[in-house]
Amino acid sequence: MxxxxxxxxxxxxxxxxxxxxxxxxxxxxxxxxxxxxxxxxxxxxxxxxxxxxxxxxxxxxxxxxxxxxxxxxxxxxxxxxxxxxxxxxxxxxxxxxxxxxxxxxxxxxxxxxxxxxxxxxxxxxxxxxxxxxxxxxxxxxxxxxxxxxxxxxxxxxxxxxxxxxxxxxxxxxxxxxxxxxxxxxxxxxxxxxxxxxxxxxxxxxxxxxxxxxxxxxxxxxxxxxxxxxxxxxxxxxxxxxxxxxxxxxxxxxENTDMEQTVISGIAFSRDEAKITVLGVPDRPGVAFQILGAIADANIEVDMIIQNQSVGGKTDFTFTVPRPDYNRAMDLLNNQVKAEVGATDIIGDAKVSKVSAIGIGMRSHVGVASRMFGTLFEEGINILMISTSEIKISVIIDEKYMELAVRALHKAFELEKM
Amino acid sequence: MxxxxxxxxxxxxxxxxxxxxxxxxxxxxxxxxxxxxxxxxxxxxxxxxxxxxxxxxxxxxxxxxxxxxxxxxxxxxxxxxxxxxxxxxxxxxxxxxxxxxxxxxxxxxxxxxxxxxxxxxxxxxxxxxxxxxxxxxxxxxxxxxxxxxxxxxxxxxxxxxxxxxxxxxxxxxxxxxxxxxxxxxxxxxxxxxxxxxxxxxxxxxxxxxxxxxxxxxxxxxxxxxxxxxxxxxxxxxxxxxxxxxxxxxxxxxENTDMEQTVISGIAFSRDEAKITVLGVPDRPGVAFQILGAIADANIEVDMIIQNQSVGGKTDFTFTVPRPDYNRAMDLLNNQVKAEVGATDIIGDAKVSKVSAIGIGMRSHVGVASRMFGTLFEEGINILMISTSEIKISVIIDEKYMELAVRALHKAFELEKM
Missing domain, CATH: 3.40.1160.10 (Acetylglutamate kinase-like)
Structure with missing residues (x-):
């Protein structure tokens, strides 16, 4: 039974x-x-x-x-x-x-x-x-x-x-x-x-x-x-x-479908904020100094990006939940900035995250390019990109969020599921 | 400690x-x-x-x-x-x-x-x-x-x-x-x-x-x-x-008071009802036949009195909580009356119980007579009496309840406690 x-x-x-x-x-x-x-x-x-x-x-x-x-x-x-x-x-x-x-x-x-x-x-x-x-x-x-x-x-x-x-x-x-x-x-x-x-x-x-x-x-x-x-x-x-x-x-x-769906869904999160620590010396421990202070204040960090350094300096960007944005900025300006020797802290509390998710992305090239192309066609500027094996997330201006979700849903033909 | x-x-x-x-x-x-x-x-x-x-x-x-x-x-x-x-x-x-x-x-x-x-x-x-x-x-x-x-x-x-x-x-x-x-x-x-x-x-x-x-x-x-x-x-x-x-x-x-108080308090219960089963044959098992039926209906019985029989017949009186009075009367009339061969069932749903309580009553004669005398002076008729070692309870007409409580409280000088 x-x-x-x-x-x-x-x-x-x-x-x-x-x-x-x-x-x-x-x-x-x-x-x-x-x-x-x-x-x-x-x-x-x-x-x-x-x-x-x-x-x-x-x-x-x-x-x-x-x-x-x-x-x-x-x-x-x-x-x-x-x-x-x-x-x-x-x-x-x-x-x-x-x-x-x-x-x-x-x-x-x-x-x-x-x-x-x-x-x-x-x-x-x-x-x-x-x-x-x-x-x-x-x-x-x-x-x-x-x-x-x-x-x-x-x-x-x-x-x-x-x-x-x-x-x-x-x-x-x-x-x-x-x-x-x-x-x-x-x-x-x-x-x-x-x-x-x-x-x-x-x-x-x-x-x-x-x-x-x-x-x-x-x-x-x-x-x-x-x-x-x-x-x-x-x-x-x-x-x-x-x-x-x-x-x-x-x-x-267990999934024996011959035609694996490439993308299964478009997820989004409206209330994001992004923060960039500019001109950080590119030496070991800097990421820890910045993010450790944020974590100690019980603020969750989601996407993290660090660019290739130029002239021994780099920029360090990450996202936090929007309600924690002011607290994070204060912490960075009053404490972390001097500690790590950053030149400036800049941020934007009006950004959103849009993600395309699909297990099929593993074996299909071109998902990223179709995603970026779709956003380009709609005139939406991509502020940050983060990828995993089965997900591509972008940070964009909040005002384009619904537009991006609709355009991507159509581009990946999800209405035909 | x-x-x-x-x-x-x-x-x-x-x-x-x-x-x-x-x-x-x-x-x-x-x-x-x-x-x-x-x-x-x-x-x-x-x-x-x-x-x-x-x-x-x-x-x-x-x-x-x-x-x-x-x-x-x-x-x-x-x-x-x-x-x-x-x-x-x-x-x-x-x-x-x-x-x-x-x-x-x-x-x-x-x-x-x-x-x-x-x-x-x-x-x-x-x-x-x-x-x-x-x-x-x-x-x-x-x-x-x-x-x-x-x-x-x-x-x-x-x-x-x-x-x-x-x-x-x-x-x-x-x-x-x-x-x-x-x-x-x-x-x-x-x-x-x-x-x-x-x-x-x-x-x-x-x-x-x-x-x-x-x-x-x-x-x-x-x-x-x-x-x-x-x-x-x-x-x-x-x-x-x-x-x-x-x-x-x-x-x-543990009580070492030389002068044991005779009566400690007057308790009362307003919402009582009394029921009498008249002309019951005085044979073994009759009390059980009557009260068993009441108990099976989940009705609590408090005071129970059975008088000396006269000519092989007796009257059987007991009290129940007033909210159960009608149910008890129906049960007795429709079922028990015929079973026990009673001549009639009579009842009064407007009675109350007043009790004098005191451990000192054990060693003091005259508590009962003072109680009954006090009620007599106030013109209150006693309908039922029940006693234990340390308690005397009487059933009286509901309308005299407060008068009885006040008179007894004064007669036993409880205001001087």
Whole structure:
């Protein structure tokens, strides 16, 4: 009997009626003969409410005690969902993270899963029960409750699917899959039926909010077939139809398409800022001096470019999230500039990043030239370029972002997907 | 170093500001050199909110899953209170019931505590930490979360104090102690500085809402000195003053007063109803036939009186809570009357119970006659009488209830306490 793991996000669990819909959907899979493990998130807004209470008491909440408080959101969800299934006449039982147990390290509020004991889950599945597991949480060796951080329920679900060697991990969410780009920008964006995990990883880290990056990594490491699909459809649609909907994350070696798609999607991130440190002496340790100071201030750095030096001096350019731009500039001007002996610091807080992603790019020359040519034809100046094996990202003026996304979507014929 | 257990009710934990006040009060005790274990309830209204969610999904919620849901209320409280103490610069740590562990039987929603492992608590107290324990909850042998039922946090606190052999268990609540009677009925009602546990037990079971009956029994069985006092005073009042406030529950053998008070208080319960089954054949099993049917319908029976039979027939009278009166009458008329061969069923849903309670009554004759005489002087007819070693209860017409309470309070000179 095939085993599947279902994960439902906070919106899907957001009201009593929605919880009842989740139960109907789960029951449908169980009726069809599947063993089903369900990982629900806290009801929408609940985690924020609990964090709000904590911050009113302790502006920088103690991390262990914060986990004690926030882990209750998922605990309420599993009990309610279990009741909704029992009310439908199904046998169901819920377990918290510590009851499984889901063992994690001791990093409160951002713990990593170390192991999942499947015995108690298997025992109940074998009795014909639907098993509901609290996502987002675990227990440390010292017996403290830990949480996995924001979006951790995705990670819990994929880890659960890996531990149980599930046939598929279905991530039910408020979108119906992964698109070639944001449909709000390109109206004829298409839903991808499949995406490789490497592409999904780039999509996730480039700002697509569909899946948490860590859960995609985990799916890749353990080869968990993971499907992103909508929880907002009628829960009673035929299972045949539902099980083919959404977007399935696959693994390259399984992909036997003769005609490998070159580009799978155009991702973008509007709120970027770029900073250039000019006239830096080209000696060892300079990059560390500049970026170390930025990292110490908890500012994330994304693209980094250093040009060939001329006359022993070079320019060093990188991007930061726009909200951190002013803080980064102050830090560089007041501290780093003198330390590294730079001639000037210049920046631009109105830039955006546009990326073309595709596993097929590995074996196809000409993707970069088609991308740059398209932008040239539209009169868009490229300010920075960064490439990986399956991705090309450019930084451009913010005002051209939508234009660039639409032009690239068309140039790579993504509307025909 | 003396160890004390503090218990705070839902009202005391009802808002962020109140939680901060609780923390200041606890910190004051810790500053004075006490080891402090704190058992807070869920924030006021939270348990009802959670039960409401459950009932929307499952009108008669599965008991195991309901415990999963409702136990989160106290878990949030302990985390927040721990943070409030940490914010004050105190070392504090919180534990759920299963983390202690507090072992219970498997009766979900009304579990009984079987044992408390004190090791983890002691270890943290010995490190100088304030230890916060979730009340109302425990864990069964099978590893399921259980709850102790309404008011269970009182029971948790007293059990904790017993296990840790605490010097005192302080129950902080929204009243400032136990009174000779309800001050809303008798304006010169006096707060009792002490009350024996037997008297407190009668008070609790007679409707005084100050302490849950089970927690009083537990205090009695384990001789836990338990004090009921107000959480609404300024948290910074001198500890000397606070530690003498409220009402201390004592044990008879410790009571060395030469002049034992005869009566400690007048308790009352307005919403009673009495039912008489007339002309019942006086044969074995009849009482069981009548009361068994009532008990099967989950109706609680309080006072029971059966008169001497005359001519092989007797009358059987008992009281039930007024909200159950109609249901009980229907049951008796439609089912029991024919079964037992009674001639008629009569009832009165407008009666109240008034009780005089006092451990001193054991050694003083004349308490009953003074009570009945006082009621006679006021022209109040006594409908039923029931006595125990330390209590005399009468059922009277509801409209005389306040008059009876005031007259008895004065007759036993309770205003001079």
């Amino acid at each position: 095939a085993l599947v793991v279902h994960k439902y996000g906070g919106t899907s669990m957001g009201s009593i009626d929605r919880i009842k819909n989740v139960a109907r959907r789960v029951a449908k899979w169980h009726d069809a003969g599947y063993q089903v493990v369900v990982v629900p998130s806290a009801m929408a807004g609940e985690t924020n409410r609990l964090i709000g209470l904590a911050r009113e008491i302790m502006p920088e909440p103690d991390q262990r005690e914060l986990d004690m408080v926030t882990s209750t959101g998922e605990q309420v969800s599993i009990g309610l969902l279990s009741m909704a299934l029992l009310q439908l006449g199904k046998e169901a039982v819920s377990f918290t993270g510590w009851q499984v147990p889901v063992k994690t390290d001791t990093s409160h509020t951002k713990a990593r899963i170390q192991s999942i004991d499947e015995a108690r889950i298997r025992e109940n599945l074998d009795k014909g029960k639907i098993v509901i597991i609290a996502g987002f949480q675990g227990i440390s060796d010292a017996g403290n409750i830990t949480t996995l951080g924001r979006g951790g329920s995705d990670t819990s679900a994929v880890a659960m699917a890996a531990a149980l060697k599930a046939a598929e991990c279905l991530i039910y969410t408020d979108v119906d899959g992964v698109y070639t780009t944001d449909p709000r920008v390109v109206t004829d964006a298409k839903r991808l039926k499949k995406i490789t995990f490497e592409e999904m990883l780039e999509m996730a880290s480039l700002g697509s909010k569909v899946l948490q990056t860590r859960s995609v990594e985990l799916a890749g490491n353990y080869h968990v077939p993971t499907r992103v699909l909508s929880s907002l459809t009628d829960p009673d649609i035929p299972l045949e139809e539902e099980s083919r909907s959404g977007t399935l994350i696959t693994f390259e070696e | 003396a160890l004390v257990v503090h218990k705070y009710g839902g009202t005391s934990m009802g808002s962020i500001d109140r939680i901060k006040n609780v923390a200041r009060r606890v910190a004051k005790w810790h500053d004075a050199g006490y080891q402090v274990v704190v058992v807070p309830s869920a924030m006021a209204g939270e348990t009802n909110r959670l039960i409401g969610l459950a009932r929307e999904i499952m009108p008669e919620p599965d008991q195991r899953e309901l415990d999963m849901v409702t136990s989160t209320g106290e878990q949030v409280s302990i985390g927040l209170l721990s943070m409030a103490l940490l914010q004050l610069g105190k070392e504090a740590v919180s534990f759920t019931g299963w983390q202690v562990p507090v072992k219970t039987d498997t009766s979900h929603t009304k579990a009984r505590i079987q044992s408390i492992d004190e090791a983890r608590i002691r270890e943290n107290l010995d490190k100088g930490k304030i230890v916060i324990i979730a009340g109302f909850q425990g864990i069964s042998d099978a590893g399921n979360i259980t709850t102790l039922g309404r008011g269970g946090s009182d029971t948790s606190a007293v059990a904790m104090a017993a296990a840790l052999k605490a010097a005192e268990c302080l129950i902080y609540t929204d009243v400032d102690g136990v009174y000779t009677t309800d001050p809303r009925v008798v304006t010169d009602a006096k707060r009792l500085k002490k009350i024996t546990f037997e008297e407190m037990l009668e008070m609790a079971s007679l409707g005084s809402k100050v302490l849950q009956t089970r927690s009083v029994e537990l205090a009695g069985n384990y001789h836990v000195p338990t004090r009921v006092l107000s959480s609404l005073t300024d948290p910074d009042i001198p500890l000397e003053e606070e530690s003498r406030s409220g009402t201390l529950i004592t044990f008879e053998e």
